[in-house]
Every structure is written in structure tokens, then in C-alpha cells.
Amino acid sequence: MNRPTPESFVVRPRVDHEGTELEGDMLEVSMGPQHPSTHGVFRMDVVLDGETVVKLKPVFGYLHRNHEKIAEGTSYLGSMPYTDRLDYFCSLTNNWAYALAVERLAGLQVPERAEYIRVITAELTRLQNHVGLCGFLLQDMGALGTPLMWAFRQREKVLDLFESLTGARMMCNYMRFGGCRCDLPAGWLEQARTVVADFPAFLREFETLLSGNEILMARTQGVGRLSPELAVAGSVTGPMLRASGVDYDVRKVDRYGIYDRFEFRVPLGDHGDVYDRYMIRVLEMHESLAILRQALKGIPGGPVIDPKAKLRGFRPKPGESYGRIEGPKGELGFYLVSDGGPNPYRYRIRPPSFINLTLLEDMCLGRSIADAVIILGSVDIVLGEVDR
Amino acid sequence: MIDEGLKNELAKQGVVATSLQELYNWGRSNSVWPLSFGLACCAIEMIAASMSRWDISRFGSEVFRPSPRQADLMIVAGTVTKKMAPQVVRLYNQMPEPKYVIAMGACAISGGPFKQGYNVLKGIDRLLPVDIHIPGCPPRPEALLHALIALQEKIAGEKLTGPNRPRHLRADAPSEFPVPEFGPHDLVPPKNDALWKPIPFVRAG
Amino acid sequence: MAMPLPVLEELKSLLEAALPGVRTELVPNGPVPAQASLRVAPTDADAAARFLRDDPRLRLDTCSNVTGIDWPDREEKTTSKAIVDGVEKETVEIRRVPGYLEVVYHLYSVSLKHGPVILRQRTANRGDDCTVASLTPVWRGCEFQEREVYDLFGVRFAGHPDLRRILMWEGFLDHPMRRDYVAPDDHEYEPTPHDEVLALAKAHYPAPEAKP
Ligand code: SF4
Numbered sequence: 001m002n003r004p005t006p007e008s009f010v011v012r013p014r015v016d017h018e019g020t021e022l023e024g025d026m027l028e029v030s031m032g033p034q035h036p037s038t039h040g041v042f043r044m045d046v047v048l049d050g051e052t053v054v055k056l057k058p059v060f061g062y063l064h065r066n067h068e069k070i071a072e073g074t075s076y077l078g079s080m081p082y083t084d085r086l087d088y089f090c091s092l093t094n095n096w097a098y099a100l101a102v103e104r105l106a107g108l109q110v111p112e113r114a115e116y117i118r119v120i121t122a123e124l125t126r127l128q129n130h131v132g133l134c135g136f137l138l139q140d141m142g143a144l145g146t147p148l149m150w151a152f153r154q155r156e157k158v159l160d161l162f163e164s165l166t167g168a169r170m171m172c173n174y175m176r177f178g179g180c181r182c183d184l185p186a187g188w189l190e191q192a193r194t195v196v197a198d199f200p201a202f203l204r205e206f207e208t209l210l211s212g213n214e215i216l217m218a219r220t221q222g223v224g225r226l227s228p229e230l231a232v233a234g235s236v237t238g239p240m241l242r243a244s245g246v247d248y249d250v251r252k253v254d255r256y257g258i259y260d261r262f263e264f265r266v267p268l269g270d271h272g273d274v275y276d277r278y279m280i281r282v283l284e285m286h287e288s289l290a291i292l293r294q295a296l297k298g299i300p301g302g303p304v305i306d307p308k309a310k311l312r313g314f315r316p317k318p319g320e321s322y323g324r325i326e327g328p329k330g331e332l333g334f335y336l337v338s339d340g341g342p343n344p345y346r347y348r349i350r351p352p353s354f355i356n357l358t359l360l361e362d363m364c365l366g367r368s369i370a371d372a373v374i375i376l377g378s379v380d381i382v383l384g385e386v387d388r
Numbered sequence: 389m390i391d392e393g394l395k396n397e398l399a400k401q402g403v404v405a406t407s408l409q410e411l412y413n414w415g416r417s418n419s420v421w422p423l424s425f426g427l428a429c430c431a432i433e434m435i436a437a438s439m440s441r442w443d444i445s446r447f448g449s450e451v452f453r454p455s456p457r458q459a460d461l462m463i464v465a466g467t468v469t470k471k472m473a474p475q476v477v478r479l480y481n482q483m484p485e486p487k488y489v490i491a492m493g494a495c496a497i498s499g500g501p502f503k504q505g506y507n508v509l510k511g512i513d514r515l516l517p518v519d520i521h522i523p524g525c526p527p528r529p530e531a532l533l534h535a536l537i538a539l540q541e542k543i544a545g546e547k548l549t550g551p552n553r554p555r556h557l558r559a560d561a562p563s564e565f566p567v568p569e570f571g572p573h574d575l576v577p578p579k580n581d582a583l584w585k586p587i588p589f590v591r592a593g
Numbered sequence: 594m595a596m597p598l599p600v601l602e603e604l605k606s607l608l609e610a611a612l613p614g615v616r617t618e619l620v621p622n623g624p625v626p627a628q629a630s631l632r633v634a635p636t637d638a639d640a641a642a643r644f645l646r647d648d649p650r651l652r653l654d655t656c657s658n659v660t661g662i663d664w665p666d667r668e669e670k671t672t673s674k675a676i677v678d679g680v681e682k683e684t685v686e687i688r689r690v691p692g693y694l695e696v697v698y699h700l701y702s703v704s705l706k707h708g709p710v711i712l713r714q715r716t717a718n719r720g721d722d723c724t725v726a727s728l729t730p731v732w733r734g735c736e737f738q739e740r741e742v743y744d745l746f747g748v749r750f751a752g753h754p755d756l757r758r759i760l761m762w763e764g765f766l767d768h769p770m771r772r773d774y775v776a777p778d779d780h781e782y783e784p785t786p787h788d789e790v791l792a793l794a795k796a797h798y799p800a801p802e803a804k805p
Contacts, residue, residue: 033475034425036454041427041472060737061760062472063428066505068745069770073504073789082501088429088526105624152439170429170526232654232703235734241703248703319624322658322699322709335660335699338624350658350699358737384428387469387760471762498782504790506769506776507761572766574777586782586797 026054029369033062037140037373040383044360044372051368056361060354063387071347076102076177076314079347084171086349087385089129092121092162093327095175100256101323101334102177106316109306114179115258116299120192121165121174122325123288123295127199128158129328130239130281130288131206133380137278138210140377141219147210154202157195164188177314179305189296196292203285211282220275224363224375227272234359237352238330240379243280244272250326257325261298262291277378315342329353329380349388353381409548416460416486417543420536423459424452425479428466430493430526437529447536456482461539463532464518467495467502468509470575474567477515481564485556488543490535491518494525501525514579516565599650601629604710611648612640620713630697630711638714638726639752645700645710646731653710656732658699659739661746663771665719666692692719694748698728698735716748719771727753745770 032043041062047055067086071079083098084091096118103110110118135151159169164185166172174181210216226236231244241248249266251259267283269276318340324333330352337346356379364372390405398405406414426434438444438452453459456479468476480489491512494500499510512518519542522535546554555561565583568575599607605617608631615637622629633641645653671686694716701708716723727750729735739750740759747768750756758765767774780786783794 033472034479036424040431061507061762062469062475063467064469064471064507064760065428065467065502066507066769067502069506070502070504085429085501088432104628107624149440152436153441156436156439156441169528170432230733233733235655235657235732237657246703248706253706317624319622320628321622321625322628322711324657331657333658333699335658335697337662346660346662348658348660354737355734358734471760498784504776506774510779510782570762570764572764574779578777578779579781 024050032059037376039136039377039381042376042381042383042386044376046369046372048369051370053364053367053369053372056364056372058357058360060387063383065384065388067388068347068349072343072345075342076316076344077311079344080175081171081173084173085384086351086388087327087329087332087353087382088170089132089382090125090328091170091172092125092174093325093332095172096122096257097323097325097327097332098334099175099177100325101321101336102316104323105319105321105336105338106177106314108178108309110179110257111303111306112258112300113183113302114304116295117180117184117304118175118257119259119262119295120292120299121162121172123292124158124161124192124195126288126328127285127292128155129380130285131155133281133377134206134210134278137274137374137377138216140374141216143210143216147206150202150206154199157198161188161192161195164191176305176309176311178309179303181305183304189299192292193296196289196296199285199289203282207282211279216278217275219374220278220378221273222271223274223367223371224277224378225271225273226359226363230359230362231272234362235355236330236359237356238327238380239280239284240277240330240356242266243269243276245269250324250331254324256323262294264288264291274374274378281380313342315340320346324350327352329382329385330356349385351385351388353379354386354388357381357386410544412548413544413546417540418448419451420447420449420461420488420539420543421451421453421459422449422461422463423456423479423483424454425462426465427468427472427476428493428495430465430495433526433529434463434465434492434532437532442529442533444533444536447533447540449536456480457484459483460486461488461490462516463490463492464496464512464516465492467500468512469505469507470509471507471570473509473512473515473575474569476512477565477567480516481567485563486543486554487556487563488519488539489516490520490522490532490539492522492532492535493527494523497521497523509575514584515568517583601631601710604651605631607648607650608641608644611644612637615641617641628709628711630713632713632715635714635716635725635751638712638728639731642698642712642728642731645712651710652702652705653700653708654732655701655703656698656728656735657701657709658697659728659735659742660697660699661742661748661770662695662697663719663746664692664695665772666690693717694719694723694746696725696739696742696748700732723747724749724751726751727756729753744768747771 027048029046033041043059045057046053067082083094086094131151131154135148138147162172163169166174226244228244228246231241245268264287267280269280316338318338320337322335324331332352333350335348336344339345363375395405444450462480491497496512499508502508503510520535520539522531524531618632620630620632645651667690669688669690673684675682696714698712700710714725716725727739729739739753742748743756744758744760780794781797786794
């Protein structure tokens, strides 16, 4: 394993412009847990040579809320609201991943309409997550205010849809084992179609302003490169993996739900730098919109939950199952071990943003500290999921 | 003290009469600068409140300061874990007086849904004095605005003299609170006994 | 190109043919038969993992998920009937089954787009000998997850480059995800206690007053 170490890393000749050798100590900086750029309570212990990062150790656990332990003392259904709070931007995809794992374990079928609703809500979730990320990423780059405000303006439209469907803006708690909690309210599909139809105009505006922006390109291109081989070895998933040019999307590979019925492309990056990660998200939003258009057109009628699904007294047979989906941040998996009781014996979440941070140090070494901030921003972490 | 009736009468004539206390509190209550400090999910709603749709700047609080030295208000937005609790207290201690705390969300009030967690502090009240609690999981941005208005009213009603004057005008009241340490099994001490006393509870029936 | 993965029995024989001396055990999985798993001894884990990663038919290049599971000591009762002196007697034999900690790896192939292959390792017991082989040298992605298993379960990974606590603070002594972990008692104020919490909270309350 060729891990770069601070010693093996040639930073720069320590001479000033006249050729005199400079002497100086390394500076140790503890960024976080309260730091405006760390997206919550994340900490990086950074060793700096001048402004250059020579060592970076992430420190976790400031939001370790013991989700897994609590879930082992709660019924299967009782953990559903907790999954909302995992990655609090994307409660609906979290619900889906958990429901998928339990459905595998208990052998439940999901009615067609519910599958469509799941796809629609999951893609809406992806939209609002990616748009929020782009705003935050630009905020980290110093574009204070405007991009984030635009992003949140658009995000609110999606949140309104969630609210009218589930009653909550962020903590939707909507999916159930074998379907969804309730049917779509009257007029919801129309409302969703309007949001989907208006979204491209927003994206156009956003892209005109930002994607070709010289400052953005100067700040992000070539920064935080991640080679495809390292990304795969480091279990990186999601948009970050695809930005490195690896064609791997769980929606295409596993074809869970009904994703095989929709036409969409998987955008891939060339360079694996921060700019590619940003662009992948923008392009994924376009693809999500394409899926949404097809799903909103084709949604059939029918029940939204398997009538055989038991909500109370739910006890799957002993065994284990692993269910994973392509969450907006990467591969979100749930691993459940059942001992036949009402509570899961072991409940494990595979948190994509936590595992994507494995290679943070490799991406940041040799870059300046300001680059480390945007590299972290481009990983798209949510601390609720990183620390659980 | 000016008579209220006379003051209103003068106001109709375009003459504003006020007391130093009112002026001081008016200024303070309308420029409460929060510390930009998000802990968990509730922080996203806090950010949403500061965005264009809810626009917290209508109430003079859009200036989220990254440094505690410049902030007046700490919005504890999210779950305080035991690993984070010392840092929260330290940040509070670093804020200059007068300072206020809003506990936003069920987690900050009591541990909320994560109350049974081994690493979750069951309410920031155990370590810091809280002025306003906002229930909800997460509270909507409107609720945060409501809390802010309630805080403004509280500030506006403060007396600058007399025995009931606020903490920052009293030499004997503490403005810093002890920072707990990491122990082998729990925080040491797990709570500030001088500050927080559990409400005596007797189960009915 | 998606390639079908050999079924687990086949994979097991592939592995044992390629690595003589490595014994694996097939662990069936009732509800999801496709997710049965292979158990390897900690001494063989590294070689087996390298084989799974490098074999051209498998190419399991990503370790997606690392999980710890705690199986505490349990007591197994066996009842046997015997006729002693013409009278039927029941003897209950209680056997202590020692517990162990288990680490489960979910492997996928990104290049061949198949998976999962599930690999398990077991520690000898839950006390003084809970060491398994670290697979971080094989798959970089295990690094933080193995640290997490070490932190929460107390499994030691031999060969891990940086085995420290990750979620709890340094100086914390317990391993909270173990089944027998007792959380610190801070139930002084429980407005709506029920079940176990009620039992814990009662210790803090004054004795209920006698009703008139
Ligand atoms: S109160 Fe609810 S929304 Fe707020 S931090 Fe706690 S779990 Fe998250």
C-alpha cells in the first residue's frame, strides 16, 4: 500500500527568492469542530508548512448520536424516523435504503405505484441535495450569499412538495416496509410537474452564472485530484467516484426498485478534481430531471403498500440482509441481522460520506489550506451521517 | 421615568421621548448577532431561516458571526453530544457579555429522539443557562423567528438597575461556566449542579 | 461489462484450490440466500482477501462495508432423558457457549459490477483475545470502518496502520456497541419515562408517596 507520508512528501524547496534556505517549524492547526467551513461539527487536525498541507487527520465523533445502538433497542419500524436524521438533507433516500434492506429480509413486495413514488421522491431528494451542495461549495470558495441563497430558494420548492406529501419539510418518515405510508395528496403530481418543469430554467441561470466562471475554474480545476484506482480501493462511491471517471452507479448496477424502466445517463468526469465533482452534480441534476419527467408521466394507480405488510408485530426470520441504494452522496447501505425478535439484532449503516472521507488526506496533501476547505466541501458530507 | 400617557402624546406630535434604558435595550434587541454554529439537522433549518424565504435579517440577526468573540447569541441548533459538550461550553465562555442562548430543537432541550444514546447530552440546560427553548424536531424556521422575537422582548424588558438587573450588569453573577472534561466513561462532571436542578418529579397514579 | 459472480460454493472451492491450507466455512443465510457468506480464520484472512481482490474472475476491488457484531456468551440447555433405576429422569445440562466478536466485510467489484461477496472473521473470545486481521492493507476503504469497529466493539485489527478510537474520545474505556455495555446513568429528569427508561429513572425519584 503506497500511502503518502509527510516524510516522503516533498513539499517545496525551502528557500526564499534569493536562494537562502529558510528555517521554520510546521504549524499545527485544529480546524473545527466549530469552523464555518466544516459543514457542521467536523474537525481536521492539519499540519501546515507555510500554507501547504503536509498532514491532515480528520477527527470524527462530535455528532455521534448512537443511532445504531438505539436502533438495536427499537422495533424495525421504530428506526424509520431515525433514518431521517441520518443524512438530514436526504431523508427520503435514507428511508428507501432502510426499507429495501428490511424488505429483502422479510421478503416483501412493493406495489408498482409505491415504486414510482419512491423513485420520484428519491430523485427530488437528489435534486435538492445537489443544489444545496453546489451552494455550500461555492460558499466555501468565498462566493458568500448569492449562490447559496439561489440554491435554497430552489430547495424550498422541493421541500414544499415533501411537506404536502409527508407533513414535514426535512424529516419525512414516509416509506414503510412494503410501500409508502400514504398516497399522494390531490394535485400533488401537478405541483411536482411544475417544479420539475421550472427546474431547468433555474439550472440554466445557475450554470450561466457559475459553471463557466473564471474564478470558480481557477479555484477548482486540478484541485483535489483523485485517481480512479485509488478511489475504487478507498471505497469511494457516488458522485465522487464518478467524477474520477469510474462508471459505477448503483441505480444501473443493482437496478433496485424500477430504475431499469427509465432512461438516464450516468455522467462521468475526466480529472477527478473539485471542478469535476461540482459538474457531475450539476449534470446529475439534469439526469434526475429526466427520470422525474418519465416517472411523473408513467405513474400508475393502485395501492401504495403491500396489503400483506405488517406494521405491528413485525418479526422477520433469523438471518441477515444488506440493502443498498444510490443515495445522493453515494452508496447508502443498511446491514441488518435478525435473530427472529422484534428488534434488529444488529443494525449497521454504511454511511457514504463517512467512507468518502477516507481519502481526504490523500486529496489534500501538498495543497494549500484554502484548497483543503473546498476539497472537503466537494466530498459532500453531512455530519449526521458521518458520525451517526 | 416619563409618564406613559405624556410619552404617547408627545409621540403623536413627532417628539420621541425615551429613557436611556429603552434606547439601550432597543439597540441591543434589534441587532442580536448569532454565532454561526450548527450542530445537526436543526442547523439546516437555521440556515433556511437566514435565506431569502424567511429572511432573518428583517429582525436584525442576519449577521452570523463565525467567531464567538463577536456574537451575542448562541443558537444551540442540534444534538449536543458528550464529545461536543466541552466545546459548546468553551464557545459560550468565549462570547462577551451580554450573551443569550436559544436551545433549538428537541435535542438541545432534552436529547430529543437520541435521548437514550450513550454519547448524547440530555439537554444543554445541564451545562449552560438557556433563555429560550424552541420545541420541534426540527423546529420550522418560523419557530426560530418566533424565538428570536421572544428573545428581543426579553432583552427589551430588562432593567438596567435594581436587584433584577441582568447578569451582565452584576459583578457577582458568573459569565463563564465550568467546562466538563472527558472521563473514562462519561463527562466529568456530567452536569453543572450549581446551574441545573432536575425538576422534582412524582409520578401520578 | 457485468459478469455473473460464481456462486459461493464455487467461489469457496476456487479460493481453497488457489490457496492450499486456507480453510473457509460457508455460512448460509436463510431469508436472503444470495447473501450467504464465507468465514475465514484471522490467520488466513489477508491471503484470502488478496485472492478475492486480484483473481481475474472475481476482482472484488472495493470493500464497501465493515461491520462488527457482538455475540455474547450464552447458555445452551440440553435436556436429555434417561431411565435410571426404572424411573425416567430428566437431566438438564447447561453448557456455556463462549461468545465472540465477528467482523463482516461486504465486498463488491466495481470493475466487473458484481457482488456482494461477504467475508467474515471471528475473534477467539470477547475478552483478552479479540484480534482479527486487518484488511486495510488490502482495501484502503476499510481504514476508518475498522477503526470504528475497534472503537465501538473493541476488536483489535492486527496490521491496521492507525488503530485509534474514532467516534468516542481518547481515554474512553468502554466499547459501547457491545451488548453488555451499560450506559452512564443520567436519567435524573425523565418527564415521560416508560419501559427500561422508567426503571432507570425510578432510581432517581423520591419514593412515590402513599395515596391517601
Ligand atoms: S431536534 Fe430533531 S432535527 Fe433537531 S437536531 Fe435533534 S434530531 Fe435533528
